[in-house]
Amino acid sequence: MEVSQILLVIISILSIAGSAFSSFSELSLFIVDKVKLHKLMTKDKKKSRYLKKLLENHRETLITILFINLLFNTVISISMSSLLTSLNIILSTIIISFTILILGEILPKIGGYSIAERMVLTISKIVYTINLIGKPMFKFVDEKIILPFVRPTRYISKREKAELIEVLKRNTKNPKLKKFIQILDFDVKDIMIPINDVILMNIHTKLTVEEIKKIKPTLGYVLFYENSKTNIIGASQIGKLLSSLENPKNLIEYIEPVIFVPETKKIYDLFIEFKNKKLMVSVVVDEYGNIIG
Structure with a gap:
């Protein structure tokens, strides 16, 4: 060679x-x-x-x-x-x-x-x-x-985000809005509702009007799972559950998808994702993939 x-x-x-x-x-x-x-x-x-x-x-x-x-x-x-x-x-x-x-x-x-x-x-x-x-x-x-x-709506640097939050804090007089702005840089785990405080229901459960009216969910939504509580397939508002009784065979049509997010995701980024995906509920998972809130 x-x-x-x-x-x-x-x-x-x-x-x-x-x-x-x-x-x-x-x-x-x-x-x-x-x-x-x-x-x-x-x-x-x-x-x-x-x-x-x-x-x-x-x-x-x-x-x-x-x-x-x-x-x-x-x-x-x-x-x-x-x-x-x-x-x-x-x-x-x-x-x-x-x-x-x-x-x-x-x-x-x-x-x-x-x-x-x-x-x-x-x-x-x-x-x-x-x-x-x-x-x-x-x-x-x-x-x-x-x-x-x-897409421009999805791009914002970390520095720009920090500056935006700071400007909003300084120029907002409404106490409730100011409090809301202060949490934008928090992790989702800081404000999430623990999974033990959330209503979880099997998708195959047969509901009555009385049973639905008794439900008092912490976040206004009920989470639905199939086979196992670790297999969450979506969420639904109480009002939509009542509507589903008129057509119980199509309960799945009243269930909205949820976003699965890590516990370290920032609130600001979550809201952007909510806006882009047009969804309202996120399920928080820890580093091992366990649902925690």
Whole structure:
């Protein structure tokens, strides 16, 4: 084997490792439970500062990871094509594609899932460094190419949100409205109604007018589940439940969907989600996926 071929083999191996790294980075930063990442950041603020910065601008972070992936996959294609010159172009393309798919995508994501949470702080340092190096390019792609396609009502930076809340606090005289504004930056767990205080009913329960009138839900809604109380399928107002008695077979038509949110979600962000999805009730889950409110 010639020196040039050995060099191409080394470049191919390193590029496959780089492609696997980018896939594992995507897994660690975007697929691992966000509640767990939040708890990790609050537990060790010094070590998690890079992770926090990356998650604050998730679009730019994703662009960085995809750029790394594209770069290494391009190098893999070029180097392996040079090594497989003896094969016809179709066969060499198939081999290269399967190499990238198996070693660069599937194995890092499936095999690395169990260690993604433990490695996320280390991964975040490397990705943050690359992001810093290519900052002008990544920022340009984010602001000039990606952002125009994002709905304006859904985009507001953390700094802008804090400024907006502060301005509202200073300029609002209505005591009730002022109190409401003060909770916008709270976590949902701070104001949620505990699940033990919420009325839960089986979707297959046959209700009477008397039974419905006796219900005094804390939040004005009744949550419905099917088979198990952990399987909440929606919520309904008391008035709509009374209407359902006229057509009991279609009770499901009077039940509205609910949003499942982590306990660390901010109230402001929840209200934005309520507005965009046109829903009124959210179910809060803890880091283990248990329903808590």
